[in-house]
Amino acid sequence: MLNTCKCGGEVHLDYLQGDYTGQYWYAICNDCSAEYPLKSNNRIDAEREWNNCIEADTKQTVTSALSPYTNAYAVLQLPIENGKIFMGYNDIHGIIDFQDYTLVYTGALEKLNPENIYPILDNIFEKLNIAHPTDYHARSLSVSDIVAIKHQNTISYYFCDQAGWRLIK
Numbered sequence: 001m002l003n004t005c006k007c008g009g010e011v012h013l014d015y016l017q018g019d020y021t022g023q024y025w026y027a028i029c030n031d032c033s034a035e036y037p038l039k040s041n042n043r044i045d046a047e048r049e050w051n052n053c054i055e056a057d058t059k060q061t062v063t064s065a066l067s068p069y070t071n072a073y074a075v076l077q078l079p080i081e082n083g084k085i086f087m088g089y090n091d092i093h094g095i096i097d098f099q100d101y102t103l104v105y106t107g108a109l110e111k112l113n114p115e116n117i118y119p120i121l122d123n124i125f126e127k128l129n130i131a132h133p134t135d136y137h138a139r140s141l142s143v144s145d146i147v148a149i150k151h152q153n154t155i156s157y158y159f160c161d162q163a164g165w166r167l168i169k
């Protein structure tokens with residue numbers, strides 16, 4: 001299962017004869033033909049590299065954005081044109097493409113009991129639906145959004161499902 005191109009298109013992996021730059025595997029978009037050079041020298045590693053590096057981008061963004069905080073949260077949302085927007089976990093068969101998500105908000109959390117995150121998530125949900133902070137300019141929090149919770153040095157990701165939350169990786 002490959003990740004998608006920035007345009008949303010599916011990619012295939014292909015080995016292209018390099019010129020003076022050498023020989024590389026590429027992920028090539030089937031729709032827009034964008035080429036993503038990979039460092040790996042075989043298909044298995046290239047697939048792994050493609051999946052990991054793309055996923056890391058979004059999570060890296062979250063990690064950086066939350067780095068000033070001890071306890072905090074971040075909200076990730078899909079662009080409106082994404083086919084999985086507002087869909088529940090079962091409807092998307094649990095397949096969550098982090099690279100499709102955009103970080104839209106971060107906020108500090110004062111008190112955080114790591115043993116019981118769910119009331120905190122419910123509070124965030126309520127706040128981002130009925131009492132937006134003045135600096136919140138995104139859509140109201142809804143199904144298919146992801147909330148990242150940072151507690152000290154650990155960040156956990158929760159998918160906003162039709163009823164409640166799902167801890168995801």
Ligand SMILES: [Zn+2]
Pocket residue numbers: 005006007008009029030031032033034
């Ligand atoms: Zn593309």
